[in-house]
Amino acid sequence: MPYRLLKFGFSKHYPEQRMFRSPTVLKGEYDTVVIGGGGHGLAAAYYLARDHGVTDVAVLEKGYIGSGGTGRNTAIVRSNYLTPEGARFYDASLQLFRDLSRDLNLNLFYSERGHFTLAHSPASLRTQRWRAETNKHLGIESEIVGPEFIKEAVPEIDLNCGGQAPIHGALFHPPGAIARHDAVAWGYARGADGLGVEIHQQTPVTGIEVEDGRVVGVHTDKGFIQTRRVLSAVAGWTTHITKMVGLRTPLVIHPLQAAVTEPLKPWLDHIVVSAGLHLYVSQSSRGELVTGASLDPYELISTRSTLDFAEGLSGHLLDLFPCLADVKLLRQWGGLSDMTPDFSPIMGTTDVQGFYIDAGWGTWGFKATPISGKTMAFTVAEERDHELIRPFRLSRFREFRLVGEKGAASVGH
Amino acid sequence: MKILNCPLNGPRPLQEFQFGGEVREMPDPDRVSDEEWADYVFQRSGEPGVKREWWYHIASGTWFIAERNNQTDETLRTYLPGSE
Numbered sequence: 001m002p003y004r005l006l007k008f009g010f011s012k013h014y015p016e017q018r019m020f021r022s023p024t025v026l027k028g029e030y031d032t033v034v035i036g037g038g039g040h041g042l043a044a045a046y047y048l049a050r051d052h053g054v055t056d057v058a059v060l061e062k063g064y065i066g067s068g069g070t071g072r073n074t075a076i077v078r079s080n081y082l083t084p085e086g087a088r089f090y091d092a093s094l095q096l097f098r099d100l101s102r103d104l105n106l107n108l109f110y111s112e113r114g115h116f117t118l119a120h121s122p123a124s125l126r127t128q129r130w131r132a133e134t135n136k137h138l139g140i141e142s143e144i145v146g147p148e149f150i151k152e153a154v155p156e157i158d159l160n161c162g163g164q165a166p167i168h169g170a171l172f173h174p175p176g177a178i179a180r181h182d183a184v185a186w187g188y189a190r191g192a193d194g195l196g197v198e199i200h201q202q203t204p205v206t207g208i209e210v211e212d213g214r215v216v217g218v219h220t221d222k223g224f225i226q227t228r229r230v231l232s233a234v235a236g237w238t239t240h241i242t243k244m245v246g247l248r249t250p251l252v253i254h255p256l257q258a259a260v261t262e263p264l265k266p267w268l269d270h271i272v273v274s275a276g277l278h279l280y281v282s283q284s285s286r287g288e289l290v291t292g293a294s295l296d297p298y299e300l301i302s303t304r305s306t307l308d309f310a311e312g313l314s315g316h317l318l319d320l321f322p323c324l325a326d327v328k329l330l331r332q333w334g335g336l337s338d339m340t341p342d343f344s345p346i347m348g349t350t351d352v353q354g355f356y357i358d359a360g361w362g363t364w365g366f367k368a369t370p371i372s373g374k375t376m377a378f379t380v381a382e383e384r385d386h387e388l389i390r391p392f393r394l395s396r397f398r399e400f401r402l403v404g405e406k407g408a409a410s411v412g413h
Numbered sequence: 414m415k416i417l418n419c420p421l422n423g424p425r426p427l428q429e430f431q432f433g434g435e436v437r438e439m440p441d442p443d444r445v446s447d448e449e450w451a452d453y454v455f456q457r458s459g460e461p462g463v464k465r466e467w468w469y470h471i472a473s474g475t476w477f478i479a480e481r482n483n484q485t486d487e488t489l490r491t492y493l494p495g496s497e
Contacts, residue, residue, distance in 0.1 A: 239459040248456040252434075253483075298432035301461050301484045308428070341455055397455040398448050 019186055020193035026200060029226040030058045032380060033218050034233060035205050035241060037061025038070040039181070039366065040358050041233035042188035042199075043373020044380070049195035051374070052381035057197045059189075060220060062204035062237075066185030069235045072303075072335030073366040074258050074280060074292045075181045076271055078115050080142045080173040082131050082408035085391040086344060087138050090364075092388060093371035094175060100370060104187030108179045109285050113271050115176020116150060120165040120276035127407045128171035135173075145172045153270055161319040165276050176271050178282050178290075184369055208244040208355070215245070215354035231356045231380055233372075236301070236336020238359040245352045249359070250397055251338045254295040255302060256363055257309045259332040261324070263287035275409075277316040288330065291317060295337055295363065303334040337362045342402035343409050347376065347392040348385040356380050357394060363409065415486075419470045420477045420493045433467030436478060463489060 008016060032048060034041045037059050048054040061067075079091035101108045119125040128144055135142035146169050147159050159167045189199055200222075207219035208230060217226045232241045242249050268283040278294040293313045296306070310332055317324060339362045340346060346360035358376050361368070375386035385393055391403050415427040440453055458464075461484045468479045468491070478497070480489040 240461065243460040248452065249459070250455045250457050252457050252459040299434075299459070299464075299466075299483050300486055302486060304486075338459075398451040400447075400451060 019190040020199055023198045023200060026058070026203070026220065026222045026225060027198075028224070030198075031056035031227065032229040032231065033057070033225060033227045034059045034231045035218070036068070036232065036234035036237070037065040037185075037189070037199060037201065038068045038233065038235065039066065039185050039188065039369035040070075040235070040361070040372050040376070041231070042185055042192055043369050044231055044233060044358065044376040045197045046188045046192040046195070047374045047377035048381060049192055049197050052377055054377075054381055055196035057192075058225065059192070059197060059199045060203045060205055060218070061199070061201045064201050065189050065199065066182050068237070069335050069337075069361060069365050070185045070369075071182050072258065072333060073181060074282070074290050075178045075284075075366060076115070076176065076280065076282065077110075077179060077367040078173055078176040078271075079140050079367075080115070080117070080131055080135050080171060080176070080408065081405060082127075082134060083344075083403050083405055084134060084138060085403050086405045086408065087135055087140055089371060089388050089392075090367060091138065091140050093368050094177070096370035096374065097177065097179065097367075100184070100187070104191050106183055106187040106190070108183045108187065110177055110179045111285065112175055112177040113269055113282065114153070115173040115271040116154070116273065117171040117173070118150070118272065118274040118276065119168050119170060120161070120274065122168060124276060125168050128169070131171055131408060141174045143172055145170055154268065154272060156267065156321055156323050157272070158320060158322055161277065162322070164319060178271065178284065180285070181366055184366075188373065205241065205244075208241070210245055210352055210355075213351070213353055215352060228354050229356070229380055230354060231358060231376060233358040233376070235359060235361040235365055236338050238338050238357070239301075242357070245355050247350055247352060247355070247357075247394070249346060249394065250341050251346070251360060252299050253301045254298070254337050254339055255300050255304065255334045256292065256295050256337040257305050257313075257332065257334045258290070258292035259310065259313060260284070260288040260290050260330050261327050262330045264289065264327065272320065274316070274320060277319055279313070279316045279320065281317065281320075289324075289327070295339070296334075301336060303336060305332045305334045341397075343405040344403040345372070345392050346394050347372065347389040348379050348394070349383070350394050360392075417468065417479070417488060418491050419473070419475060420491050420496075421475050422470060422473055425470065425472075429470060429472050431469040431471055433469055433476065436465040436467060
């Protein structure tokens with residue numbers, strides 16, 4: 001990067017080229033329309049163009065790219081899931097993340113930190129052991145460690161949590177990483193744009209036209225688009241879209257809030273998660289502690305934030321790290337989580353031909369960005385579910401074949 | 414602080430309440446098909462709009478129904494089941 005900066009300093013061309021075009025005119029017809037310019041939608045567009053030669057694609061984004069869940073999560077990437085279906089899927093994503101900076105030629109600040117999931121009770125340690133064994137079986141680095149190991153890695157931690165919830169051990173997942181989430185959206189946008197994909201920001205979808213059970217077009221506030229393939233990748237806004245095509249889903253939307261503290265000198269190398277305390281925390285490359293808690297307790301399709309959350313979060317953060325008593329919260333925000341009953345996503349083909357869904361991303365969407373883009377691109381191009389996402393199909397609910405991932409949700413919901 | 418109106422106890426802070434999900438009619442399990450039963454068990458109407466929801470006032474053990482807009486978070490009215 002410094003070399004690039006130096007070159008730019010001596011260049012006569014200012015300002016630097018934009019990362020992607022902003023087409024003003026919407027064509028009347030596209031081969032494929034992607035609704036949602038977040039990480040997932042942009043990644044799908046990128047892989048559609050790169051791997052499947054489908055370049056006549058419009059990505060429609062109602063706000064600006066990365067303005068939804070992509071820019072609101074706490075940027076943790078891990079693959080220590082509980083079910084083989086989940087672990088395999090998220091691990092494929094983690095492997096893609098490792099090479100993604102090079103692939104997209106953009107520094108994503110992908111930083112492997114090691115990920116602790118603390119257990120505050122023998123019962124919780126049992127679930128962690130179950131996860132560790134499943135993970136090891138699939139070749140994922142994951143092991144149970146004792147309190148001494150945790151203390152050595154994170155000396156600032158209070159192993160007794162103020163006497164309230166003593167730590168019995170943890171699941172340790174060395175490849176656990178954090179990344180700069182906005183850059184993931186920008187990188188995929190630039191990549192897709194370079195291959196001919198059109199990205200239309202400020203273009204809300206107002207309706208979807210279905211004839212004889214098949215998608216034929218999309219209404220936007222800028223006019224009608226004829227298309228036979230629509231991918232909905234809008235996470236927290238999915239119930240708006242599925243209503244347009246008359247699909248029933250189990251999704252309910254809850255807000256999920258997060259916060260950052262003022263920047264501190266680097267002291268926390270690892271990512272620390274506690275289901276018992278409903279807390280996760282890591283230190284960004286800017287020095288801020290990025291931290292979040294569990295879902296808001298009732299359904300709401302709104303990104304408002306609350307004082308209740310800030311109070312609860314601070315309390316639990318201090319249980320774990322009393323040394324942070326004088327540190328201030330800098331920002332607080334909310335995002336939308338589209339929750340499924342089994343804590344797994346909903347992906348793939350649907351009963352409406354030509355309508356593909358990428359939803360149910362609840363609190364676990366960011367880490368899946370590359371693999372969901374890749375598998376959804378395959379699914380749209382081939383018009384059949386990719387093998388990795390077959391367990392996550394929407395029809396699993398009427399077949400009573402859920403993929404129970406609650407035990408691996410990063411915090412208790 | 415957000416206030417919810419309990420039909421028995423009047424306006425109380427939201428922390429005293431628990432959300433119980435949307436009001437849904439349970440079909441007769443002996444008479445529906447597996448598919449209809451799965452629909453009842455799993456599918457939800459999560460789209461935006463005014464919903465009828467179960468709420469529970471923890472302190473007094475009261476279950477009641479609230480009509481609430483799930484986008485604006487405005488509660489239009491609350492009442493005890495059977496008294497609408």
